[in-house]
Amino acid sequence: MKHKIFLKSKKGFFGTSKGKEHAFGGQYMPEILYPALQELEEAYYKYVLNSKEFKRELRALYRDFIGRPTPLIYAKNASKILNNEIYLKFEGLANTGAHKINNAVGQVLLAKKMGKTRIIAETGAGQHGLATSAACAKLGMECVVFMGARDIKRQFPNVFNMELLGAKVVSVESGSQTLKDAVNEALREWSKESKNTFYVLGSTLGPYPYPDIVREFQSIISEEISRQTKNFFKGNPDIMIACVGGGSNSLGFFSHYLKSSVRLIGVEAGGRGKGIGENAARMDNPNAHLCIAQGYKSLFLSDKYGNLLETYSISAGLDYAGVGPQLAHLKEIGRVEFLSALDSEALEAMQFFAKTEGILAALESSHALAGALKIAKSVKGQKILVNISGRGDKDIFITAKALQKERWKEFLTREIEEMQNHHTKQN
Template sequence: MKTIVQKKLYHVDSRGYYGSFGGAFIPEMLYSKIEELRENYLSIIAEPSFQKEYNDLLHNYVGRPTPLYRANRLSTKYKTNIFLKREDLCHTGAHKVNNTIGQILMAKKLGKKRVVAETGAGQHGVATATVCALMNIECIIYMGEIDIERQAPNVARMKMLGAEVRPATSGSRTLKDATNEAMRHWITNCAGTHYIIGSVVGPHPCPDMVARFQSIISEEIRWQLKVQTGKETPDYVVACVGGGSNAAGAFYHFLDDEDVKLVAVEAAGQGISSGYSAATTVLGKPGVLHGSHTILMQTADGQVMEPSSISAGLDYPGIGPQHAYLFDSGRGTFMSATDDEAIQAAFELTRFEGIIPALESSHALAVLGKLSASEHDNVIVNLSGRGDKDMATYMKYIY
């Protein structure tokens, strides 16, 4: 008798799960808002009028498609074919705007008059403030007190765009705490408020909704790579992961192509065993964080551990539930890069290719020498953001 092997499904199922990860673990006060999203998001996204406006804004406002650039000098050094997906060239300077454009249109369809969001590195905050200004919608951004200090240029941009920036002063005063505050605000101000979550985290349907809006990244990679190489599937797709929205977008249209190696790079901070790290898959275990069952760093009694990274956008103690399943199933390869490795990779790209990357993206670049790529392989690195916001950090290593 022939054994039938059922193919693994890497997208969300009808219950809101990726394998055993996902779901919606939420307080009763938030139930109606999550149900409103769950019942409507797929039909709204599928509406021809939504698609027309979304795609028009991506093209004429965001500047898509972003280039797929062959990094010739990096390719020579690492003896393989390295392509950079230039999300740093999006309006606002990062991939985040792909999601905020989609979500602000979702908010309008649902009749919302106010938006709340969280931000770490400030790129999601800027992208949210940008679309709120575009659509004339009130905007409140929660940001960790420490991140407000180390990402001052983005704070100024948010305020110039008309957003109210509220500091998160509890815990580590970084991304985790900003997310806590944004969710509390959403719970207590449900009526008329839409939460534009910035990553593939949170209760279902948030991770799937964000991944769908970011999937434009891998959709473009497929046809761009075919134009340049004659083959639409690469051998490797490499992206940094905090919560993981840029990686989710870069992986999305390759999930079922088992020959494509999906490489997620976490922040090892000062070293995985140093006590100052954000390498979730190495240090974490299954649990519930911000409304979903995922993998997160936690103490023996279940308390969330404080993460640490030079990169504000990767300074998060968990990963999105889809990434947790990619790790658990073996479909994704999870690696990590230290603060020092990320800095070195940032300067290497800058001086090899004349492109200054965000510190988040630098973590993905840092593993190029650790891949087993051949000279014939095509390696895509998702350059998720530009380094303007990180110049104060980079300057410390110049002088």
């Protein structure tokens, strides 16, 4: 590899501003938040990196609350069909149904060590909000989750569960009413009240030190894989594939293999097509530019003035205009490859692995599976690992509508009729 790989940020940046490389990351925030970020950085080094007690407590929560390790599954039937050895890291079996809980538990525990009493978070698909709500319930913290109004409508099951866990869900009505707007509102709230409030950011983005913190907590995924693969084969896998929104599941999955020769592939949301507002693919996209937004410098889908463009994906968790700074760095130096999957391809991949392996993958993870189906056509006899970052239960209001529209409509109509009849009888 001709460029240095930044496994951790250097002074808040990945890469270098010298030569042809860019420095991605940084800390571009209102002055009022710099003391809070400095406090967070100090706590990160004190507890997360250097406290044996913190690490013991976190490992106990990983084991006894989250249910780690999550399994590495040999996809025997799919392997036979695809002429490759396919393995699935099933984060969907973690408590709350996705990888997001790894980071949420870590940050809420850190907040408690820092003496904070109130947690705020943003969420897109709802999995980070759900995970943060569960972590707060477990550790006894007040929880407020900001979520775009559009995402609330398409991810109601997660909203219901967040509220069941005791969280207050705040609907964000501004902008496109999706993840980027939820992030903006969470940052605005943090600016107003940071003394007792801790912002649990859900992905490997935002101002330093968040990209490092989130990657650190999510690296438990690749740490487990490095042990689990020994039960199946010698050496490393040949190819590892993960979906990419902000970057938390992919960097957690890739972390222990960045300095290896393993081929690493990220799959973005190709949406409905290549036009503006039809997808959320940032890599190799003429509409993606180096910008500063939401506290960090990276690639964003934007106009020439730096205004973020509308995005779209069937998957709420991938529907975001930017990408984490470390992934932007890894793309620029050629360490991680990127491709995209259309909505239709993600749905096809979800159905294929459901029918061949008995796994219901989330729509986010189904993009990674779609990538695996594409890659498997061009290689043979390779050991291919795919990160199933979450379970598909949460997506039933989207997948059922897309795959069985009439039957789903009939079911919902009956439910509404039964609710109305029950209400009439009570009155």
